[in-house]
Amino acid sequence: METSNEEMAHPEERCHSDQRAFLSRVFDRLGLDRAARTLLTNSFREVTVQVPVRVQRGGRAVLETFEGYRVQHNHARGPFKGGLRFHPDVDIVEVRALAQLMTWKTSLVDIPFGGAKGGIAVDPGRLTGDELETLTKRFTQKLMPIIGPMRDIPAPDVNTSPQIMAWIFEEYSKTHDYAPAVVTGKPVELGGARGRLEATGHGVAFITALACRDRGLAVADARVAIQGFGNVGSHTARRLSELGARVVAISDVHGGVYRGDGLDVAAAIKHVAQTGRLQGLAGAEPIDNAQLLALPCDVLIPAALGGAINEDNEADVQASVVVEAANMPVTHGADDALGERGITVVPDILANAGGVIASYFEWVQDIQQLGWEESELLGRMEALLERAWAATVSAAGGGSGLRTSAYEIAVERVLHAIELRGF
Ligand code: GLU
16 A cells, blocks of 8 residues: 555655755665655654734734744654744744754754754844743743653744743743753753853854864964854854954844954944944944855854855855854755865754753753853863764765765664664
8 A cells, every 4th residue: 555655755855945955865875765764854743823912013002923833853862952933034844944953963962852943933123021021921831731851842042032941931830840941041040051151152163163173274363254143143253252263254134344353252242232233343344244255264154044155145155164053054055066166064963053062961950950160061062062073074084075974973863763762
């Protein structure tokens, strides 16, 4: 009898187009049959919820309903783990792709989690603090049956802060015993790990230094351009300048700033805290996002949203190393083209994995009810990143790019866990 699995030419057809292309190549190289492909690509569970909130518009209260999502991709290696993003472009296709990316990320860096992702289609900048709290808590109520410290542990992602994690913790705790391990990236006062906030950017900088070294370049001599100055971009810039790199350009949604001799990153962080944007930073020239991507520099770090480097602009890239601080910032077509030009692309599942590694340590600390020093967290995080880097580089020695080898390692581990556990 024909099964529904067989009706699909490739199970990866369900995936986001870029992810499909990356995965199909890896599945082919590993010689996986259709059943294995189906197991690895399908989500375990996909939930869509409606979250009604009364919001102030033009001086009166209006009822708005926001759509929220949580996709749990795979939990063969441990509880589901992954962030929540609040952004107008959030939809089920994106969340599904990002959930799957978390499965590969946690597997590659070998921490005991599966992959999940969620979010709400909302522009949080249009909400008051009270409205955001109500939205977050109502969303948490709807996710209540599927999250938990040993089930699925959300965390910050685009536009979601430690404060939002605190609200999730509070809402969950109303109907459960004290359970800080239900969410990571919390404020330190509530069981958040010291170093979690900086961890993703710190890890990106650490990986950037390894990538530079492999190209015969000391990070202290590198000229770096960073697109995006949120939590990840700003901490990446800060850490890279501590390591001696010259951060020559950074940008945010409003535009960017450039200084050939290197920007004063601490001054940039202060300027953004005061004015809400990079524009107008003293001693720097204004540039736009397109100019930033095309700058002559050693390292280009996309740290904003997906698809930033694509078929339309990849030819402009002059850097010799691209480090994916954001999730899925380089499209498949651009990735191939950059590879052909000899540009090293460090994939997201390696480059930005410091964040989820630090989340793992936060979860461990919450379960044990003790707190580590920041230096211990960052040191242990670097050790896991270095191990994943070495495994990926050595697997790529056969001629495949870093992304392909990273995916191969991650996919094989998940498949092995599925086989060991059975169904
Ligand atoms: N949102 C981050 C990521 O994409 C962190 C997820 C987590 O800490 O669970 O890796």
